[in-house]
């Protein structure tokens with residue numbers, strides 16, 4: 001017998017993905033640098049389906065039916081290159097290497113190009129949903145050559161999560177690095193969602209005066225409405241959890257320094273390169289890094305500012321409703337920014353990414369899965385060339401309804417000294433977009449003053465320069 005698919009790299013994500021394929025009836029060849037891991041998988045989970053345990057790279061490759069489909073699930077960066085270098089010489093034209101790690105899309109582009117020259121199809125594949133998703137159905141974002149999807153797609157559709165309407169949460173996102181790019185932005189949005197939820201929590205705690213257990217209940221209620229999502233659901237779980245050792249709320253015994261593995265940062269770095277304002281995602285990344293500067297925070301403990309005074313019971317409940325509005329409006333802005341970045345990446349690299357299809361495959365399996373994504377899909381269904389999510393009538397109306405509360409929440413945070421970088425940045429973005437005039441005109445004047453950088457006029461075509469150091473007359477540049 002030979003295997004329809006192979007997985008090398010059997011840490012938890014690789015192991016669970018291999019099990020998912022096997023549970024869906026595929027024969028799966030498995031391989032790991034440390035053979036003990038391969039043996040452990042086959043021993044522990046062999047009854048779930050057909051596994052072929054292999055020890056060497058040669059054995060692994062020989063176990064695969066042709067054209068071979070070889071999934072690598074190792075650390076992004078050097079380890080991924082090392083595995084590709086190990087296997088590529090053993091493969092034949094038409095074979096497929098599928099990288100299911102969180103690779104940087106630029107690396108994926110480079111690898112795809114190099115392997116294409118050898119006739120090997122390289123598929124950079126974003127996989128979201130953590131360990132559970134990998135096992136029970138992730139959201140899958142494959143890029144790479146379109147023809148690879150003809151044979152790989154049906155298998156991925158089988159193992160992927162299914163949206164509520166039954167549609168598999170996978171699509172061919174676009175050529176070369178498109179899949180990993182979209183996965184990167186997914187993670188950037190994940191960071192923003194988490195930051196906004198964090199701000200809502202802190203406002204409910206410090207401004208409204210609720211306990212973590214009470215806030216968990218509020219999130220549970222929100223999860224019944226338009227904020228229905230995996231991240232809101234697990235937030236309620238985390239907030240209601242009590243530490244066994246101390247009897248304190250779990251959230252109070254965890255060190256408040258957030259870590260990151262890099263995909264959120266990449267989202268912002270690439271957005272800077274593409275010139276896309278992803279201020280909400282950037283604030284989320286900066287908030288994590290600020291939290292990690294323990295010494296700086298320690299040294300700042302004495303700085304002046306208001307001390308939040310909790311609200312009375314009735315006001316607190318009314319405030320909680322406002323926070324829900326602020327969170328929802330800010331979430332619309334984060335997704336607006338994230339989809340703008342995908343559109344810009346698609347344009348820059350000629351990927352032709354279907355934004356509606358991306359929102360559709362994020363409806364299930366992934367960390368940002370949410371009822372909300374159905375609405376984004378509906379927005380793109382209604383108008384495929386939507387310039388921005390904020391141009392969608394439904395979202396525009398919802399923000400119009402939310403904005404008074406949104407502003408009040410930001411004001412409350414400012415007044416009471418509770419930082420809301422995500423809510424505030426989202427609101428600033430919204431107000432900047434709707435402003436008829438921006439101070440960018442003044443910026444242009446300053447640039448022309450100190451560097452003769454020139455400016456355009458509202459009433460005439462062309463580039464102009466004012467002779468600032470002379471008689472201040474205007475010349476054509």
Ligand code: 6PG
Pocket residue numbers: 102127128129130187190259260261262263264366367
């Ligand atoms: C997913 C997640 C996952 C990511 C973690 C950790 O979609 O399943 O995005 O890919 O590794 O969320 O990210 P940080 O360590 O950067 O928070």
